[in-house]
Amino acid sequence: MSSATISTxxxxxxxxxQHWKTVLADSFRDPYELLKYCGIDVSRVQLVSExxxxxxxxxxxxxxxxxxxxxxxxxxxxxxxxxxxxxVEGYLQDAVGDIQFMRVPGLVHKYAGRVLLTLTGACAxxxxxxxxxxxxxxxxxxxxxxxGQVMKYLAEHDDVNEVILxxxxxxxxxxxxxxxxxxxxxxxPHIKTLRIHSRLLSVLPERVTRDLVExxxxxxGQVVMVTHINHPNEISERNQAAFxxxxxxxxxxxxxxxxxxxxxxxxxxxxxxxxxxxxxxITPYYLHRLDKVQGAAHxxxxxxxxxxxxxxxxxxxxxxxxxxxxxxxxxxxxxxPAIGD
Numbered sequence: 352m353s354s355a356t357i358s359t360x361x362x363x364x365x366x367x368x369q370h371w372k373t374v375l376a377d378s379f380r381d382p383y384e385l386l387k388y389c390g391i392d393v394s395r396v397q398l399v400s401e402x403x404x405x406x407x408x409x410x411x412x413x414x415x416x417x418x419x420x421x422x423x424x425x426x427x428x429x430x431x432x433x434x435x436x437x438x439v440e441g442y443l444q445d446a447v448g449d450i451q452f453m454r455v456p457g458l459v460h461k462y463a464g465r466v467l468l469t470l471t472g473a474c475a476x477x478x479x480x481x482x483x484x485x486x487x488x489x490x491x492x493x494x495x496x497x498x499g500q501v502m503k504y505l506a507e508h509d510d511v512n513e514v515i516l517x518x519x520x521x522x523x524x525x526x527x528x529x530x531x532x533x534x535x536x537x538x539x540p541h542i543k544t545l546r547i548h549s550r551l552l553s554v555l556p557e558r559v560t561r562d563l564v565e566x567x568x569x570x571x572g573q574v575v576m577v578t579h580i581n582h583p584n585e586i587s588e589r590n591q592a593a594f595x596x597x598x599x600x601x602x603x604x605x606x607x608x609x610x611x612x613x614x615x616x617x618x619x620x621x622x623x624x625x626x627x628x629x630x631x632x633i634t635p636y637y638l639h640r641l642d643k644v645q646g647a648a649h650x651x652x653x654x655x656x657x658x659x660x661x662x663x664x665x666x667x668x669x670x671x672x673x674x675x676x677x678x679x680x681x682x683x684x685x686x687x688p689a690i691g692d
Contacts, residue, residue: 371557375475379408382431389426390418397433404484404646406431407477412554415584424582424614428478434649435479444485446644448681455500457493462685465513465546468493468501470532473523475555480609480650482642482679488519505539513544522551522558530566543572548607550579552593553586559593564600578606578633582615583623591631598632605636608674610657611650618663625664625672635674638664640689642679657689 379385382398385408408429417423445451452461459467472488474481493501505511514536521529536542545567551558567574576597580586598604606628608615615621625635638661641651661676678689 369557371555371560374411374557375409375555377410378475379410379413380406382406385413385426385430388413389416389420389423391421391426395421396430399431399433399435404431404435404479404481405477407475409475409554411556411589412476412585415587417584422613424620425584427614428480428581428611429476431479432649435646437648438645439648442643442645442648444645445681446482446642447679449483449486451681453491455504457491458501458504460504460508460511464511465515465544466505466508466511467515467517468521469517469519470521471519471523474518474520475523475551475558478550480611480641480644480647482644482647483519484644484646502535502539505536505542509541512541513546514542515546515548517548520549520551521547522549522563526562526566529563530569533566533570537569537571544575545570545572546575546577548577548579552576552578552597553580553590556590556593559596561596564596567602568600574602576602576604577636578604579608580606580624580628580633581608581611582620583627586627586631594631594633604631604633606633606674607637607639608635609639609641609650610652610660610676611641612652614650616652616656616660618660618667621660621664622667625668625674629672635672637686638674638676640676640678654689 379388383393386393386396406429412425412429416425420426449459449461449467452459454460454466457469459469461467469483469486469488469491470493472486472491477484505514516532533545536545547567578594594604608621608624610616615624621638628635640657641647643651657676664673675686676689677686680687
């Protein structure tokens, strides 16, 4: 799809605009229905009949897929193929070691100064390379009340100054629950930054509402938003409107991508992505090497290929548009620069 082929902008305050939960409920839950919508013959793809990781794609994201193209880079991110059944040595269910660092249910404390909360296992889109596709969300429920284990842990650890909201997708949680969480965090004076990692900003733009902005404005410290966009075709005028609302409110927006075979494994694609992000008031932040999660080995690239692509990026992008290439290695104190094997 050409980056010039974009959707018509939609006002985020338009009267009668559908509630994001109504839009979400109309998502594709059957890959065969998605293929039919995209005009792709089922015989051209090899699908998993019963996949262990549920299928979900928003209609907005599906609208960006090039019709009739079984190799479309957006489609490849979400289609459950037979490659998921392969069991490849070194690809694990807990690819980044989150579980061993879960100090209380729903709170992961791996890195100095910051903790991550898995607010929910729900997401608006199920990317097949998701590193939490096997995560035990049933054991990781975050309590939103002030007296719960999460808030007690945060209150007792004054070395923690940043809380990262993750999931699933944290914006799948209602505005009311997010407001409760913000109020609880405001009672802990050493929490200075609230960082939100969300795929919904790009795949369900209806979720970004003025009500949500008001909830986030209730936080006493800094709010940082991190989007997850892998390909320039994922950016349209519709989600640009959501990005603009957040940036005009004063929030810092960053993006993290995953380097994926057959999706964005070319310097030209990634250069275009960085430029499109910049036009949308988003700073390219991380380019992740694939987390080695079981069922996603077919997306991985050799270290030499990653290094070759990144060298081309460095030669073609100004420093402020060059994301850091990193990988998440269990047990390491921070993200690790990833240039070779």
